Amino acid sequence: MSAATANTNLPRRIIKETQRLLSEPAPGISASPSEENLRYFNVMILGPSQSPYEGGVFKLELFLPEEYPMAAPKVRFLTKIYHPNIDKLGRICLDILKDKWSPALQIRTVLLSIQALLSAPNPDDPLAENIAKHWKTNEQEAVETAREWTRLYASGA
Amino acid sequence: MNVEEVKSRRAASSIELRNMESEDEMLDAWAGTSDGEFQNKEEEEELDALASDDENDGSDYGFDYSNIDDIQPSSRLPQTNFTVLSEKDIRHRQAEAIATITNFLSISPVDAGVLLRYFKWSISKVNDEWFADEERVRANVGLLEKPATSKRKIDKEMTCGICFEGHPFEKMTAPRCGHYFCETCWTGYIHTAINDGPGCLTLRCADPSCGAAVGEDMVLGLVSNEDQQKYTRYLLRSYVEDNRKVKWCPAPGCEYAVEYQPGVGSYDLVCKCGLNFCWNCREEAHRPVDCETVNKWILKNCAESENMNWILANSKPCPKCKRPIEKNQGCMHITCTPPCKHEFCWLCLGAWTDHGERTGGFYACNRYETAKQEGVYDEAERRREMAKNSLERYTHYYERWATNESSRAKALADLQQMQPVQIEKLSDKQCQPVSQLKFVTDAWLQIVECRRVLKWTYAYGYYLPENEHTKRQFFEYSQGEAEAGLERLHQCAEKDLQTFLEGDNPTSSFNDFRTKLAGLTSVTRTYFENLVRALENNLSDVDNLKGAAKSSSSSKASGSSKSRGGRAKGGSSRSGGSSRSWEEATHWSCEHCTYANTTATSSTVCIICQYPRS
Numbered sequence: 001m002s003a004a005t006a007n008t009n010l011p012r013r014i015i016k017e018t019q020r021l022l023s024e025p026a027p028g029i030s031a032s033p034s035e036e037n038l039r040y041f042n043v044m045i046l047g048p049s050q051s052p053y054e055g056g057v058f059k060l061e062l063f064l065p066e067e068y069p070m071a072a073p074k075v076r077f078l079t080k081i082y083h084p085n086i087d088k089l090g091r092i093c094l095d096i097l098k099d100k101w102s103p104a105l106q107i108r109t110v111l112l113s114i115q116a117l118l119s120a121p122n123p124d125d126p127l128a129e130n131i132a133k134h135w136k137t138n139e140q141e142a143v144e145t146a147r148e149w150t151r152l153y154a155s156g157a
Numbered sequence: 158m159n160v161e162e163v164k165s166r167r168a169a170s171s172i173e174l175r176n177m178e179s180e181d182e183m184l185d186a187w188a189g190t191s192d193g194e195f196q197n198k199e200e201e202e203e204l205d206a207l208a209s210d211d212e213n214d215g216s217d218y219g220f221d222y223s224n225i226d227d228i229q230p231s232s233r234l235p236q237t238n239f240t241v242l243s244e245k246d247i248r249h250r251q252a253e254a255i256a257t258i259t260n261f262l263s264i265s266p267v268d269a270g271v272l273l274r275y276f277k278w279s280i281s282k283v284n285d286e287w288f289a290d291e292e293r294v295r296a297n298v299g300l301l302e303k304p305a306t307s308k309r310k311i312d313k314e315m316t317c318g319i320c321f322e323g324h325p326f327e328k329m330t331a332p333r334c335g336h337y338f339c340e341t342c343w344t345g346y347i348h349t350a351i352n353d354g355p356g357c358l359t360l361r362c363a364d365p366s367c368g369a370a371v372g373e374d375m376v377l378g379l380v381s382n383e384d385q386q387k388y389t390r391y392l393l394r395s396y397v398e399d400n401r402k403v404k405w406c407p408a409p410g411c412e413y414a415v416e417y418q419p420g421v422g423s424y425d426l427v428c429k430c431g432l433n434f435c436w437n438c439r440e441e442a443h444r445p446v447d448c449e450t451v452n453k454w455i456l457k458n459c460a461e462s463e464n465m466n467w468i469l470a471n472s473k474p475c476p477k478c479k480r481p482i483e484k485n486q487g488c489m490h491i492t493c494t495p496p497c498k499h500e501f502c503w504l505c506l507g508a509w510t511d512h513g514e515r516t517g518g519f520y521a522c523n524r525y526e527t528a529k530q531e532g533v534y535d536e537a538e539r540r541r542e543m544a545k546n547s548l549e550r551y552t553h554y555y556e557r558w559a560t561n562e563s564s565r566a567k568a569l570a571d572l573q574q575m576q577p578v579q580i581e582k583l584s585d586k587q588c589q590p591v592s593q594l595k596f597v598t599d600a601w602l603q604i605v606e607c608r609r610v611l612k613w614t615y616a617y618g619y620y621l622p623e624n625e626h627t628k629r630q631f632f633e634y635s636q637g638e639a640e641a642g643l644e645r646l647h648q649c650a651e652k653d654l655q656t657f658l659e660g661d662n663p664t665s666s667f668n669d670f671r672t673k674l675a676g677l678t679s680v681t682r683t684y685f686e687n688l689v690r691a692l693e694n695n696l697s698d699v700d701n702l703k704g705a706a707k708s709s710s711s712s713k714a715s716g717s718s719k720s721r722g723g724r725a726k727g728g729s730s731r732s733g734g735s736s737r738s739w740e741e742a743t744h745w746s747c748e749h750c751t752y753a754n755t756t757a758t759s760s761t762v763c764i765i766c767q768y769p770r771s
Binding site: 100 | 318322338342345346364365490
């Protein structure tokens with residue numbers, strides 16, 4: 001589908017969500033639609049304080065598929081991140097992006113959940129196996145690596 | 158029925174919970190049976206029947222076996238352990254189950270349906286769980302006791318939380334939980350769920366924090382005709398697919414389902430469509446070979462071996478429902494798609510519930526690592542074994558397996574063709590009433606059944622280990638004898654019969670033919686029944702024989718055959734001097750066909766095969 005047709009007949013829900021995201025952004029989160037395709041969002045999430053990602057700015061992309069909101073948005077990290085539930089392609093293991101999706105959830109709730117995931121990594125349901133293993137065997141060292149990566153790749157430069 | 162009765166019924170039903178579990182286990186194994194099981198089975202049926210007391214008892218949707226006896230080769234199977242259900246029967250049973258629960262729990266039929274689907278259509282389970290802890294059941298299933306008192310004042314217009322549009326209140330709808338969304342969004346939500354598969358039957362409220370069930374009344378009231386049809390189809394299927402006691406007949410295009418009562422008889426069933434199949438693995442009936450062997454054999458024969466190789470290489474079967482699963486992303490925690498929903502570990506295929514810290518966390522399964530070290534998952538080993546089974550050896554068994562299958566199909570076709578036409582003709586020619594000619598049909602039914610058994614003995618033979626020499630020898634001997642016996646019967650039923658069909662006048666020898674064919678049928682039947690039993694026991698007699706042979710070689714046959722009630726008869730009755738002495742006074746066993754002749758009728762020549770007595 002070309003960008004032009006994607007932008008026509010944009011459901012009111014998406015327009016409203018976009019407006020609200022822009023006018024009342026959630027703390028530490030920014031999401032703005034791409035100009036060519038209003039279903040594609042450039043997202044930035046600040047690393048939560050007291051987490052190894054503190055001080056980092058993480059870029060993500062978010063896409064609302066044709067079925068949205070009946071189907072979940074597609075979200076991916078663009079910034080490299082050392083996290084047991086995020087793999088090297090930036091894919092995220094999060095239940096509400098899969099079978100626990102509900103149309104009553106929104107872009108904002110999804111991004112808040114991802115932010116929470118940065119605060120509380122869950123190595124028991126891992127996507128990146130080696131990182132999860134690292135986390136389980138030597139959390140201190142893993143956290144240090146996560147900090148290092150945040151400094152290297154997410155320092156906002 | 159009075160109140161006392163209801164109470165005692167309920168008391169009875171709580172006993173059943175425990176028994177239901179053991180019954181479920183029974184379904185998993187070639188299990189023996191105990192009196193307790195039977196009693197509880199009856200209790201349950203009584204319980205089920207209770208609700209239908211006022212409607213015509215509902216007992217005659219059962220399957221009338223008398224029809225099938227005429228044409229089906231399995232007429233001698235124990236026929237009390239299964240019931241064939243048509244779509245109408247299924248709907249009837251569903252309605253009945255729902256009516257029962259509606260009455261017992263004083264809830265709406267829609268709620269009863271939700272409960273029954275949640276508890277896999279087990280009435281007793283619904284009863285037990287409900288009376289044990291109604292609140293917990295309600296919470297798990299998503300049935301709210303009272304409709305939520307609407308927290309909102311009824312405005313003229315409301316904003317839908319999904320589409321963010323304003324709608325007049327009449328256009329808003331909600332399940333009992335009171336989470337209002339507009340009708341269009343509900344419809345879209347339900348439509349998405351229906352097109353995702355049978356999971357739509359356990360649909361919950363669209364509010365992510367709410368678990369209230371979305372019942373069929375709401376679903377059917379909102380969606381398009383097409384979705385309605387899909388949904389009702391899933392409802393029907395759920396009775397079969399969620400229910401441990403019911404399965405679809407696996408014949409292509411067949412719409413019957415079969416209900417099985419565990420604990421009685423074998424797994425072999427016959428559907429109304431004529432297919433003979435195994436309850437456990439849903440392949441065609443395959444006694445004496447077990448399901449695992451059949452599965453291996455069929456996989457091996459699979460013409461689409463390329464596809465098969467791909468599936469084997471790239472997927473694993475769900476350990477519960479066996480559907481192949483391809484893992485293309487994500488973690489090791491796999492959840493099978495509904496209705497199975499089994500959660501398991503991709504590495505060791507064990508239940509997810511067994512996993513946790515002590516099995517090494519979720520990223521590296523200890524159970525898998527240990528088993529791998531013990532060689533359980535040794536791929537190289539498996540390939541070596543495959544290579545050992547050379548193509549040549551396989552072809553030998555496959556050809557014979559396939560030939561017997563085509564003979565079976567031919568015999569079945571002959572039988573079906575013969576039944577109306579030839580029997581009539583024979584009746585005319587020989588001036589015999591049709592009822593007196595049942596022995597001919599019986600002979601043909603026996604031939605069909607024997608071909609089926611014989612066919613599977615080749616799969617058995619293929620997997621019988623090469624190094625078990627005694628077993629192999631005995632097996633091949635018994636198989637050879639079985640084949641020879643069957644040939645004699647087939648010959649008699651085909652060629653001998655022909656002469657009586659062609660002759661112009663009633664022949665006096667027709668009675669001899671009757672005796673001979675009936676005798677051969679009976680002898681062959683016994684021989685095959687013994688063969689089936691012996692193979693199902695994995696030829697354990699051979700091991701016993703070996704033990705006996707050490708102490709005394711001469712008494713080997715008698716020791717084994719007597720203690721085992723005559724199993725492996727083919728071997729023992731022919732070899733034993735002892736079996737001769739056993740009944741010498743009145744009977745003698747024919748050396749050639751094993752028929753037990755009476756000394757009164759003939760003491761020198763076998764009346765079946767005319768072979769002289771040795």
